[in-house]
Amino acid sequence: MNLSELIAKHDVPGAQVAILADGEIRDEAAGVLSTRTQVPATTDSVFKIGSITKIWTATLVQQLVDEGALTLDDPVRDHLPGFRLSDDQATEAVTARHLLTHTSGIAPNHFTDTGCNDDAIAKFVATLADEEHLLPPGTLLSYSNTGFTVLGRLVEVLRGKPFHDVLREQLVAPLGLTTVATIPYEAILHRAAVGHAGTVPTKKWAVSYRTAPSGSHLAMSARDLLTFVRLQLTDFAGLREPQVNDVPDFGDDISGWGLGWMLHPGNVVGHTGVSKGQKAFLRVDPSRGLAVAVLTNSTNGRPLAHEIFTENGIDVAPPPTPPADPAPIDDRMHGTYRNPLYDITLDSTCLTYRPRSDLAASFLGDRTDPVEVVRLGDDTIITTRGHEVMSLIGSDGTGRAKFLHNGGAAYRIA
Structure with a gap:
């Protein structure tokens, strides 16, 4: 079944697919970028990748480690002057490794709006001193977008530049990526996909810049995403090493966690991204040099991605469904x-x-x-x-x- 047939089958307005195999990337696109404008989706359109951004943020942190600017087990406060959480012990203990593996105990989301200027991330991290802390660091894997915003601030301080500038200078430009938008002001220069609740366009493209390091702003083509993944396969294998092996089941067939990467059964790694009506899916089998990216502009994207992964040799579990005769909730x-x-x-x-x-x-x-x-x-x-x-x-x-x-x-x- 071709991509046009698949998006019709799953009620997805538009999608891009890219496949990395034998060192080469092939890609295709189908559908429309918005059901309102009916602009066709093309292979050079940009789709938001949501939390797949976390792998990019992890890579920026690892570059700093490789340069000797920090170690993953340094307390974050050693590098962020004035960093403070509401829990004094957590302030002293939280490390970059905790943040990268979602074991910092920082709650998943704080919604304090600190604007869209270059100082938004710094202002946002400062507000954590007044926010209730969830768990002692190292207690339990608890997915935290806010934790990755702290990592973004760490990158800004050690590089002396706004996060989006660091992204462009350290990754986008060196890789020669031409269809990447690090902020909404860049997205408008491309054919940008609009999110949909099903097939109804959303009314917002991105939220405040404060959450950019966790996945609110970065958009690109599926081809450029896999060009970045190709770098991961050659230069950043350490990010895929297991860090957390006891991951509670939350329906995404995850067996462990690396540094930014989700680990799946069968030595497959990846990440999923959700952002304002757009869903992005990445699965990689490093042993075969095989990677598949599926970018969609709909909340209906998951079954579509499952079919594409299966058709292209990535072994993924089917989406969970309620049992026909469930036991009672005790x-x-x-x-x-x-x-x-x-x-x-x-x-x-x-x-x-x-x-x-x-x-x-x-x-x-x-x-x-x-x-x-x-x-x-x-x-x-x-x-x-x-x-x-x-x-x-x-x-x-x-x-x-x-x-x-x-x-x-x-x-x-x-």
Whole structure:
């Protein structure tokens, strides 16, 4: 089935696919960049890559390590003057390795808007001193976009330049990449894909610049993404070395974590990116020099990517689905789980999200209605719509689970 047929099958407005094999990249595109404008998607269009950006940020950090500017186990505060978290012990302990492996204990998202200027990341990191800290560093893998923003600030300080300038000078220009936008002002110079909720265009392309190092701004063609991956296969193998082997199941077939990279069964590595109605998927088999990138401008992109990976020799698990006859959600799973932004209450049939502040409420939007869930496995549940997998972890001493792992991030029992 060709790409045009696949996007029609999965109700995706537009997509790009690139495949690296035998040292060569071939690519194709199909559909439209926006259902509103009907501009055709081409192989030189730029799609947002979301959290795949984290591999680029990890590479910038590793370059600094290679140059002797820091080590991964230095406390971050040694290189960031004034760096402070609300937890004094965490301030002293957090390292770049913690941040790269999502084990820093910093909560997944802080929504303080610090603008779009070059000082936005510095201002944002300064606000963490007033934000509730989630977990002691090293406790548990808990996916943190905010943690990668701290890494972005580390890069800015050690290079003496804004993050997007460092990206361009250290990676984009040396690799000769011509279809990369590091900020929205550059994206407008290209044929830029617009995100869609299904097939309905989103009303925003990017959020504040504060989250650029974690994945809010970087956009490119699938070909340029794989040109970057080709560098990873030759020069940055250490980033793929396992760092965390105990990863709770959150539905993306992840068996471990490297430095920025997700590790999958069968020696496959990759990352997934979600950003304002765009979904990007990257899977790499380093032993075969094989990489596949699938960039889509729709929330419907996941099944499309699964088909393309399978067709091109990347062994991936099928997307999870609720069982036909699920076991009941038992009492030890019930409870209210908390992070600094939200409380999530789980009972026998549903999850209910409650914001803990007006700011959190503004980002939660209309997602306050109960979400139906069923039991998936011994320690996992799955939503009946969207099929999001969540894990229950540990024990609080009374027989109840200690953490709910939702979207890769930990929520502790309240």
